[in-house]
Amino acid sequence: MLRNRAEVPAISAELREADLGDERLSRRLGLLADQLAERPGESFPKALDDAQLEAAYRFFGNDRVSPEAILAPHFRQSALRAAEHQRVLVVHDTTQFDFPGHSKRAGLGRLIKPSAQGFFGHFSLALSADGARVPLGLLALETVFRLDKSIGHKNWTAAKSRGERVRWHNCVNDAEALLGGETQAIHVIDREGDSYALLADLATHQRDFVVRSFQDRVLATHDEERLRDVARSARPSLRREVSLAPRPRIPGPKGKRHPSRRSRIAKLSIAALAVELPRTSRVSKAESATLKLNVIHVFEKKAPIGEPAVEWFLLTTLPINTPEAIAFAVDCYRARWVIEEFFKALKTGCQYESRQLESADSLLNALAIFAPVAWRLLALRHLARADAKAPATAALTVEQLSVLRAVSKRPLPVRPTARDAMLAVASLGGHIKSNGDPGWLVLGRGLHDLLLLELGWRAREQAEK
Numbered sequence: 009m010l011r012n013r014a015e016v017p018a019i020s021a022e023l024r025e026a027d028l029g030d031e032r033l034s035r036r037l038g039l040l041a042d043q044l045a046e047r048p049g050e051s052f053p054k055a056l057d058d059a060q061l062e063a064a065y066r067f068f069g070n071d072r073v074s075p076e077a078i079l080a081p082h083f084r085q086s087a088l089r090a091a092e093h094q095r096v097l098v099v100h101d102t103t104q105f106d107f108p109g110h111s112k113r114a115g116l117g118r119l120i121k122p123s124a125q126g127f128f129g130h131f132s133l134a135l136s137a138d139g140a141r142v143p144l145g146l147l148a149l150e151t152v153f154r155l156d157k158s159i160g161h162k163n164w165t166a167a168k169s170r171g172e173r174v175r176w177h178n179c180v181n182d183a184e185a186l187l188g189g190e191t192q193a194i195h196v197i198d199r200e201g202d203s204y205a206l207l208a209d210l211a212t213h214q215r216d217f218v219v220r221s222f223q224d225r226v227l228a229t230h231d232e233e234r235l236r237d238v239a240r241s242a243r244p245s246l247r248r249e250v251s252l253a254p255r256p257r258i259p260g261p262k263g264k265r266h267p268s269r270r271s272r273i274a275k276l277s278i279a280a281l282a283v284e285l286p287r288t289s290r291v292s293k294a295e296s297a298t299l300k301l302n303v304i305h306v307f308e309k310k311a312p313i314g315e316p317a318v319e320w321f322l323l324t325t326l327p328i329n330t331p332e333a334i335a336f337a338v339d340c341y342r343a344r345w346v347i348e349e350f351f352k353a354l355k356t357g358c359q360y361e362s363r364q365l366e367s368a369d370s371l372l373n374a375l376a377i378f379a380p381v382a383w384r385l386l387a388l389r390h391l392a393r394a395d396a397k398a399p400a401t402a403a404l405t406v407e408q409l410s411v412l413r414a415v416s417k418r419p420l421p422v423r424p425t426a427r428d429a430m431l432a433v434a435s436l437g438g439h440i441k442s443n444g445d446p447g448w449l450v451l452g453r454g455l456h457d458l459l460l461l462e463l464g465w466r467a468r469e470q471a472e473k
């Protein structure tokens with residue numbers, strides 16, 4: 009389906025170069041990736057026949073197969089796509105992978121819920137920095153396993169702030185190394201990444217960033233006033249209306265930080281000013297004593313009753329000299345939601361957490377294959393959504409459109425747009441139009457059915473010849 013698109017090559021083309029030190033292993037990886045990419049939402053036994061299945065399990069469990077080797081070519085291709093842009097956003101974020109079930113799986117660690125088993129994945133996703141926000145692919149991935157049983161559950165928070173923090177630094181460095189200094193990267197990081205050490209590290213290496221502030225800080229200037237007070241007293245230099253996506257209720261401590269909300273249009277006021285942060289006590293004296301940055305205060309004066317008001321403090325190296333420049337920096341941060349969509353493509357679209365692989369090593373190899381597949385799903389939906397006039401042929405082959413026309417419950421226009429096609433695919437997956445835009449699950453299912461129907465269609469054409 010995406011196979012004929014120049015922008016989104018077959019997944020095996022990206023993985024084929026993987027150097028696993030063995031011709032046969034590399035070839036098997038290419039085949040496996042194609043088979044799985046065609047049926048991303050299926051469990052292994054359903055997506056593969058018996059012989060393929062055995063080969064798949066052998067492959068994932070093979071000692072010589074490593075996630076780094078599988079992913080390296082995808083990272084390189086992402087960097088090549090990024091190189092076509094003068095500047096890109098690199099959104100970094102962590103998600104947890106939870107592998108439920110009664111049996112303990114070898115090598116998995118603890119998660120936020122004490123009884124759960126799994127690990128954390130930290131991803132760096134490149135997007136075009138223009139308004140289109142085209143997903144360009146992954147530039148880095150690091151995993152975190154909480155294996156030390158001697159650390160009590162509550163104390164992981166402290167441990168996290170030390171050892172686990174290094175992932176932010178590593179992934180920024182990995183991404184920059186791949187981009188090779190040709191393309192300007194703007195690193196977009198949520199509240200979890202806010203630490204003096206990271207900000208100073210980024211600034212010292214002349215990296216650009218927008219990091220959402222997590223903690224209030226005493227300022228080095230402004231008579232030791234606090235960051236938030238100073239930012240709140242600055243005069244707004246622009247106002248904008250933005251639509252806020254709805255957020256479901258999340259249980260546990262995460263839900264406290266991200267209270268549920270309904271979708272609405274928010275009137276945001278935005279103020280920006282230069283500040284100087286003093287080095288915090290836990291940071292090495294080798295780091296500079298203060299850090300000059302810009303802070304952007306984004307807030308909603310009046311939220312509807314019962315809805316939490318928007319308030320962000322964004323720390324950035326980007327210029328704030330004009331209202332346009334400030335708006336650009338805010339929009340860089342607002343693009344962060346794309347990585348949340350990527351996580352959904354991986355978890356819901358590819359059903360990664362439902363994979364019945366028995367060890368952490370096998371699960372990591374599978375992640376290395378599914379992460380680029382999830383990027384491809386994300387890119388497909390993006391193409392269908394980004395441009396209302398984009399033709400369907402930009403996302404699907406002529407053959408697939410014929411199949412779709414033949415089976416679709418929704419009649420397709422003579423010249424369908426990518427959006428028409430996406431909705432038709434979703435309806436194959438059981439999507440009801442009145443339910444709004446299709447989610448990852450129905451889209452994944454619909455795509456799978458379309459690919460099967462296409463195979464049948466081709467078989468019939470062959471038979472008729």
Ligand SMILES: [Mn+2]
Nearest residue numbers: 101102198200
């Ligand atoms: Mn996060």
